[in-house]
């Protein structure tokens with residue numbers, strides 16, 4: 001089962017991708033998480049990615065594509081995976097299709113988590129991420145048991161640098177310009193499925209599980 005999560009920044013791709021990965025025992029591959037781990041570890045890739053991410057811009061395709069193609073070729077991806085945050089441009093989608101075609105494989109589902117821009121701005125202000133393990137919460141919609149403490153690892157919670165309102169607005173405009181064309185791309189491929197991302201987290205997940213036929 002090879003699944004792509006589409007949707008605006010903050011639509012809930014990561015929240016749903018983690019639940020899908022847990023239910024179907026497949027890896028959750030988030031390019032945003034990969035970049036954030038590289039930034040935390042001070043790698044060259046992290047330094048380059050940060051300059052784009054902090055401005056709300058996409059990291060250039062050449063820094064992303066090989067990284068993802070290598071990752072999906074690893075042994076644990078044999079039975080499928082859920083890609084969260086990739087592809088984000090038409091060239092990335094074409095590169096993924098080409099790499100999979102060489103292996104006689106293809107993407108099975110592209111799931112668009114649909115949320116209007118006005119809901120996004122409100123959501124992002126309330127998101128909190130664990131500095132240690134990267135788990136995500138929301139002050140209102142997905143709170144931790146103890147204020148400011150990660151339920152999973154006990155780490156501290158922060159507002160991501162790119163979740164500040166000005167950067168969120170920039171990320172939304174980049175999404176509409178560069179990523180939304182993927183909706184047509186996967187509609188034409190006959191694999192696009194849309195879910196209402198404004199529903200409760202569990203209701204969105206139920207809709208996705210139904211699409212996946214499980």
Ligand code: AP5
Nearest residue numbers: 009010011012013014015031032059085127137138141201
């Ligand atoms: P990335 O980390 O992928 O950011 P994003 O796509 O902007 O998505 P987010 O992680 O912000 O949101 P999400 O949709 O996962 O929402 P979440 O589940 O957290 O990428 C960051 C940056 O890295 C990019 O801007 C770019 O620079 C770079 N990058 C990454 N991949 C790249 C690529 N392929 N090419 C180039 N550059 C790339 O939910 C948001 C909040 O809402 C949470 O607090 C959550 O608890 C809450 N929530 C979720 N669902 C619901 C719901 N149904 N109701 C109420 N609240 C909800």
